[in-house]
Amino acid sequence: MAKLYGSVEAGGTKFVCAVGDADFQIVEKVQFPTTTPYETIEKTVAFFKKFEADLAGIAIGSFGPIDIDENSQTYGFITTTPKPNWADVDLVGLISKDFKVPFYFTTDVNSSAYGEALVRKGVNSLVYYTIGTGIGAGAIQNGEFIGGLGHTEAGHVYMALHPKDVADEFSGTCPFHKGCLEGLAAGPSLEARTGIRGEEIAQNADVWEIQAYYIAQAAIQATVLYRPQVIVFGGGVMAQEHMIKRVRSKFTALLNDYLPVPDVESYIVTPAVAENGSATLGNFALAKKVAER
Incomplete structure (x- = not known):
């Protein structure tokens, strides 16, 4: 099967997870409420496990503040968010430990901006x-x-x-x-x-x-x-x-x-991307970018 790219739009209200093909067309998509870190991350990992053999990369666009400095000890963490139970959560680490693919980590709005720029x-x-x-x-x-x-x-x-x-x-x-x-x-x-x-x-x-x-x-x-x-x-x-x-x-x-x-x-x-899909599209492109790095 052709390579697939993963997208995690980690929102304070809901997580939207998707996999897309080389043309960034959605193969499968799911969303669920953002509850506790353990429960929400477990559902995220379970979704991508179904596609593990074909995944080339995953991009996460998250609510913040987050640490995007790859040289930082807390890279991949959600930091000082007021959302209960989510401050100082190692979001990238807790998801990536179950996969052998590269990850791209940014904010959810950066992912959306990237997706919007792609279609304009x-x-x-x-x-x-x-x-x-x-x-x-x-x-x-x-x-x-x-x-x-x-x-x-x-x-x-x-x-x-x-x-x-x-x-x-x-x-x-x-x-x-x-x-x-x-x-x-x-x-x-x-x-x-x-x-x-x-x-x-x-x-x-x-x-x-x-x-x-x-x-x-x-x-x-x-x-x-x-x-x-x-x-x-x-x-x-x-x-x-x-x-x-x-x-x-x-x-x-x-x-x-x-x-x-x-x-x-x-x-x-x-x-310009229908159904609030800007972040998902942007994440597919960022996942491809990190896979080819």
Whole structure:
């Protein structure tokens, strides 16, 4: 049988595991809730064991923070995550010990950014944000991830507060920082402000304008820091079409023609890979890359 490539999208809510062929077409895919490390990793290993004879490489894109420094004693670990029981878990070590193939380890948003860049012809500079239960971003320049000592943590940059949040003395839900993007614009902030889960809030509610204000600031930061060709917003919060329109409008007003950017409808977009498959596609390509290294 032809070589297969493995993908682990290790999310704080669920794990999505898949194997793909040489053309990065999915052969089999499964998802399950992220419970305890032992139970979740056991299910991950069991899934890939079925394909062990044909696997050439596996890529893991994980929620973070994670240690991606291959020279570090804690390489492959999930580090200071607030997710109960998952801090200081050796994710790569616990999965890789059962396989004799190379592994690639990065963030889930880096995997998504890589997948999005693959399907966008002529794009080699891209920033991908996921706006969901948490917020993270992956940035690519000239086909390579941006990072130094570790991966970027764009979800925890500080924001200019919306006037209503100032009036209400609301500084977000992040347990680490007051006034950061994740605490102010991730899914839990909606319920914290309104007492209503995000999926139950009417589209004309004022809270969406507040949300868009912060997400547009993220797009401004990506623009001035990285000058990408495309900014992609994925995740559950952005699944509603009215949100991307709000963000584009806010972005245009905040940028105020300071820098030239492409037409906003082609510049600030939602994922091109269907069914939240950007990370899986990106992981297939990264697994192939590490297999051929």
